[in-house]
Amino acid sequence: MIVSDTKWTPELSLGGARSKYEALAHAIREGVLTGQLQPGAQLPPVRDLAFRVGVTPGTVARAYRVLVDDRVLVAGVGRGTFVADRPAHIPPGLTEDIAQNMAPSLLADFHVEQISPGYLVSPRMPDMGQAALMARVLAEVAAQPSQLLMRYPSRTTDAGARAAFHAVLDLDAVGPASVEDIVLSHGGQNAVVMIMQTVLHGPAPAIIVDELSYNGFRSAAELCRAEVFSVPWDDEGPVVEVFAQLVRQHRVQLYCTAAEVCNPTTRATSPARRAQIAAIAQRHGVHVIDDDCYSRTQRVGPSYRALLPDLGWYVTSPSKSLTPSLRIGFAVAPQTCARALVRTATGHSFGVSQLVCHTYAHVMAAPELPGIIAAVTKRISQDVASAVQVLDGYDLAWAEGAPFVWLTLPSPWRAGAFVDAAKTYGIVLKSAEAFVQRDSRMVHAVRIAVNGEVGHAEFHNAMIQLRGLLDAPPARIAV
Template sequence: MDGSDFLGLDPATAPTRGRTAWLAQQIRTALADGTLTPGARLPATRELAKELSVSRGTVVEAYRRLAEEGLLVTNAGGGTAVADLVPAPAVVATPTPEPERSSELLNISEGAPDSSAFPRAAWLRAERRVLATATARDLGYADPQGTPQLREALARWLARSRGIRAAPERIIVTAGVTGALSLLSQTLCDRGITGCAVEDPGAEGNRRILNYWLDTLHPIAVDEDGLDVAALSCTSARVALVTPAHQFPTGVVLSPARRRELIAWAENTDGFVIEDDYDSEYRYDRAPVRAMHAMAPQRIVHISSLSKVLAPALRIGWMIAPDSLHPELVRKRWATDLGSPALPQLTLAELIDTGVLERHLRSMRLRHRRRRDAAVAAVQRYLHGCRVEGVAAGLHLLVLLPDHVDDAAVAGRARAAGIAVQPLSAHRFTRGGPGLVIGYGPHPAPRLEAAIKILGELTPGG
């Protein structure tokens, strides 16, 4: 679509002030009346700005607002187009007739960030600086622990953001949290430790990784204070995986008393606590709860990543292990694949050291908080009689359903209607109350409301 005939807009009708709002409304109207259809390409911002005699910033901001509302999508190198799923009532009220076509699903099943906000321009600038200054050594085989530049940057970042005091040589760069768990599980097996205690309910993805490498998983109940350490003490486990900052999927924070009890358990059993620092970056009511690692660095294996701040595709995480495990982990990292690619590590180090990462995180907290508020309001509006938990932090909500409701059946009906959502039962080992885990990070408020409205229509008593 050329700027010269884009919707037949007449620049003379644009107000002297408020041109951004005017342009955004003209496009909304075209979407509502069908003039613009899903997938339609919009003119380049520079071209349209010239045609309408407005600044390019006016067009960029109008497009940005509409993308935030879920009406437009911007693809790297591919321009701007009308979203496939436009959250207008006439569209979202109609169930998808072909539920097996998963590409058409509106996915609110994951606690993922808004990857469309990835700082592409800042990443490219940092990457160019890295390529312009990289030495022959930088471009050679990196230390299997990770590049010194990234480990030094992470040491400073973790001290500021998580209260962790770890020297760069104590940090092992991994392929995300999954890579850290795989590496750690293999190292534990070599020591004869083939079981691990896990939270119940708990993250199904972590459970699958551990189940692949280890012989036994010990489910331990989670209550309002986090993992039940008394129940843990009744098992033969010597390793426990916990998400203390924001438990998935309940959203509870491991209480101070439970933290102390957990460390005492590890000392008494000569065991280890794996601290998955899940969702620690997103705390909306106060400063994030500090990491456990500083309380017992010789008993706690700290693992985390920046997948929720930047994007899961980055595949860069880290692990800080006790002295007794560290050498074995480094050797196994070397033997596995010689370590992670160096250039992305150097680029990430540049983002951290220049303050770009912290500025981006502040922006993302504001964006995700607005989406959380929209999701909570929609649940209260459309899912009557349901309780919302886990709202203080993270990128997902836990909606507790009435006891008589089959959450797996609700998720199945939602999928048939074009909505992917996780039943709480999928994250349980043992039977418990039903619920839905709703990820709000990737979705603008209108899209969240539309999806949750459908859930309300499909939930008995909702």
């Protein structure tokens, strides 16, 4: 290898089954371990190194991304890529003297995640005081009687968390619900899986998802061995005729959707369309999961649970409004189905631990919580407003309160090419491909998620970089 300022060039070994990006990542890692690349050294720009080595910029960007994820390199939007300023074998957050006294297996597991300013794949909640609140509450919970630390969970031990959630539940939107209709889960995704396991039956159950939708629905369906069919949308929501045809043709048992904020498009199903879909579901006995983990500042209409008292399920969690580290979710079951869902939850894990339940209940009762949530919402809105301002003129969709925006790409950009080009600037996005089924039509769009773990100025700068890509696509794309 040759190292001269940023004129570093690796020698790639492409033997065996190693891909080009893996070979490049290995070469860079070797350079760090042998001292040829010193802490703080800047690596060549993606395009420069790609030209020298004879690979594509996407290959270099992928290798850099792997090493950033492994904490060997650090990257900043507009600043470049650098060798991490601490020994590669010691995770950030540990001092060297502590690390030297830790067992290797423990050291491998201990790390503090570093999020680069350009990480815009999934929303990251800004810390507006909830971390300090959680720390204080955890200390209070730890001082509770020892039974809290020594017993399995049950419907009795989680009653406080269910009551705390019920106290803030919008019953006008969700429909009549008692504390007994609420079932706890280990996050919203876990609630979706448990509902599927409760209502799906037969050797080959079928479900419907929206054509562009949260990929967790499809993952949950795969776990339940269910076949998935997608319904396209028009300006008001799912196309009624297609939805009805799918229900009849495949004897669909369940429809999974997010009526208020579709992830990733941010669009809402109109109240009139919800009523039409609910009527079809009622006629054919189709259950509906309405995922409300992402919510708007102002609701558009009632949830499917309110429209379908016997078939509608409402799912949410504090992951997108407070913190994802508190692994708790809530499923509000139809009044006739709550006991069945409780049995499913008990079979899963006996329930959510008392520590988590008590922590949630204490957090919800904290006097500073409303101010914290308001500050989180304000910060998210600030970043979304920045994206809307900088990307003005392009086809952008957003919803007040949702921590992401949906960018439909102009010609000649394709989603994959745009994602790869953004990576060369240290910006990581999620392509539309992640939100559709494999055999669905091609959609050239990307989701830009708010990264609340970095400063607003850094997020704004990332938007400026994306604007530059949109305004001037590379020649190889434009031809």
